[in-house]
Amino acid sequence: MLFGVCFIICLCTSGTLLKRSNKEIFREQDTIIETNKKQYDLMEEHLEFKKRKVTWFGQENYDENFIKETLKDGSITGDFVKLHTYVIGDTSEEDVKQQLKNNCDFCKCFRAWGNRIICECHQNRPNKTSTNFTELVSCLPYFTFRLEISGFNFGTIQNGSFSNLPEVKFLLLTECNITILEPDAFRGIKQLVWLRIVDIGKDKEGISFLNYQTLYNCHTIQVLTLGKVKHIENDTFLAVPFLEELTLQHKGILKHYQLFKAFHGLRKLTLNQIKLKRIPDVILSYLVSLKELYLDNNEITSLKFDGNLGPRKKFHLSIQGNNIKSVTKADMSQFMNVTCLELNLADNAIEETEPNFLHDINQIKSLSLERNMKFGKTNLMHLLEGLKGKSIFRLKMTGCGIVIDKFNSSILEPLKNSNLRILSIDDNQINTFEADAFVPVKSLEALQISNFMHISSKTLSPLQNLGILHIHDMFVVYGRLDKANVSFSELKQLRALSLYKLDFDHLIFTFSNDTSSITELNLINLGETFAAYHNQVLNVITKSRLVVLTLSGNLLFRYSDTTLCKLFNGVRTSFIILRDNYFKILPICMFQNFSADRIDLSQNRITYIQEGLFKNIKNKITLLNLTGNAISLIDGTALAKVARISIENNLIECNCATQPFMNWLKRRKNSSETRVTHDRFCASSTGPTHNELLTFELTWVQCNMNAFVRIISLSISSVILVGVITASLLKYFWKDIKYMQLVRRAKRHNGYIQIGDQNGIQNDILNDDVIQDNEIYDAFISYHSEKRIWVRDVMTPELTNGDVQFSLIHDDNIIPGQESYFGGLMSHMDRSRHIIFLVTRGWMKEGWNEFEMDSAIDMLTQTKRHTLIVILMEHIPQKDMSHKLKLMVRHNVCLKWSEEEGNQRKFWRDLKLELGKKRYE
Missing domain, CATH: 3.80.10.10 (Ribonuclease Inhibitor)
Incomplete structure (x- = not known):
């Protein structure tokens, strides 16, 4: 028996623990999702405002997108690089x-x-x-x-x-x-x-x-x-x-x-x-x-149902988006056993309510009649009279077709003791909010109003507990003389302030000097009106630690870089939203001394994220949203402090201009530092393509065709130019080149004479072939008659006497009558290993020198054996020389005679070396 009882207790205990464990797991998942949603919509937590296409928060469906990305990792709208x-x-x-x-x-x-x-x-x-x-x-x-x-x-x-x-x-x-x-x-x-x-x-x-x-x-x-x-x-x-x-x-x-x-x-x-x-x-x-x-x-048309709704402490009924046209007392009496009722009748077609239809309801926590366009003022008064003496926490009457000329305390008087905390009456037609409009509902903590033409400077003063205020969609009234300045200085508990689409021509809202209580500031789609709030925003940024800062749709692109940098310098927030400001390139100083976990720069026209843009941010950015821009290039070093970046819907075309950006994406694919969400396929002016962003390749030539054409053109032009220059040089130096070839062949053809062998010459004569037998002289000397004495008394003794004796011959050795002068001259030159020209101005003027030079060159061409030596006996500029003489001076051995004794020793040494070098092998 005892064992059975213990067994049953164990089963119950295990079941309870299992249930608790399951609840905790589910609660953990649910908490994560809800936390993500609440982080992006603090006002929703209190007012539960219905999202519009462009919401007051400036981020349509941002929370849903974030959760989708968190849980699905971008599988629907984007493709993660890693x-x-x-x-x-x-x-x-x-x-x-x-x-x-x-x-x-x-x-x-x-x-x-x-x-x-x-x-x-x-x-x-x-x-x-x-x-x-x-x-x-x-x-x-x-x-x-x-x-x-x-x-x-x-x-x-x-x-x-x-x-x-x-x-x-x-x-x-x-x-x-x-x-x-x-x-x-x-x-x-x-x-x-x-x-x-x-x-x-x-x-x-x-x-x-x-x-x-x-x-x-x-x-x-x-x-x-x-x-x-x-x-x-x-x-x-x-x-x-x-x-x-x-x-x-x-x-x-x-x-x-x-x-x-x-x-x-x-x-x-x-x-x-x-x-x-x-x-x-x-x-x-x-x-x-x-x-x-x-x-x-x-397609429900009535709140009526059969059966019985038993006693409940709390019951939430949502029949939003049906076709209910009327609400009667009998309908609501079905919920009389509910201690605390929450009823959502938004987006129906309610146009008739029975007076005092809430008579049987004890307490209503939340009542939503949003967007019942035919509800009107009469039904509003039925509703408010029915709430008289009852407690209600939240009342939402957005877009109910209510038309009121002067909204004063008599409207909300039935709610005087209701302890109403949240009120939404925006998107109706209210001409004026009188100074006592909200006196009956001093307990309000959140208020949403819009579409009014005038408001007293004292209208909001009674709301000492107001923590959330949303004002949007003001009428643009031209020519109105009376202007109002509504101060928030008495709203000491104000935590979240949202101003959306306001006309400042006749109405300006002034923040309190002490803005330390504000944690959420949203100034959205003010356009040029933002200029009237610029200094106030600076004051809030300086004095407050904001959780959310939204400055979307304020045409901030018109501000100078200096003004933008001053505006955002020192911002401390968890989330900053700067959508729809038409930014193109953000100034490098924009985020100086900046602190933010998430930055939303989507729906701008940003084309480039440059190096160092986020380097002065104090913390690591968990999410950078750049969707809907025109980005084609991101400097990878700019994202060192970014954990996750979204660049979807940037219409990135796969072309040469975006090639560096695509290369950056490919490098990110294998990096765990930054997670990137982007479109999978390239875009084009006509729509999506089938080219994947990460696999598309372009060659260097494709991306640099103009440079390639220029390089090819320049190369061809250079080749042609070099060819022309080369041809011109060849033409100009052709004779020099041919003459150099002759000289080189002659040098290769001749060998060395044994300087130490006294009988070297004779041995050569005896042992060489027939051509060498005729070559019995070391040098033939061509000179002018004015140098005859120098040749005889100076040159000949120096070369024919000494350790190495050289045999010389010149035109004086031609025997008259035995042979013609020309024949003897040619014979002597041909039988000489070297031909020496003693160049003087007299020798240059004499006609024989041309004949001797021509003969020497002919022999050089035919036999390739001779070596020419030019000795300049005096200073003669090359411009005074003939072309043939210039060739000889440039390409043959050229020595200069000097009257100085020291230079003469060097002269004779060099000459003897040249005479002793070559011999025919």
């Missing part, structure tokens, strides 16, 4: 990457936060073939925490399909054409918290059969979403005792009323957009713990 795939435990990251690479063509995984892994599998093909579910998920990481699958054609989920994914807590299967769930399909999952199986397309059959056994293996579910189900047994939901939230996206299940008896702990039921004609009847009487019912965007 896709992180992580595992925990003993499994290595490389193993998982290899699995995904080989088997999971449609899946990707990444670490979302902590050690949690999120995997997504998506297929979108025109002709879908059947896919085996087990094979698809078999390659996913063992420790997958969240799994989202969509767009496949599975048909059947087999038994044990999740055996390799025991740690899955969130399982979302959307439009996968699942028709059969085998009894043990979910076997192996330890603790599933959130299950979504939705097929609602026209071509989808839905789940054919659902029963207790199917859900038994996932009994820990707390959130369940279902689409089409053909047949379901009455005890099916007994398998999920911890279920707290149920969403049905098809109304077929509602026919089975008995199913809902199992939901003893269900707190939230969502039946949005399933074409309901009326509020479900019996279901409400079964769901005794239900606290929230959502029936948005259906």
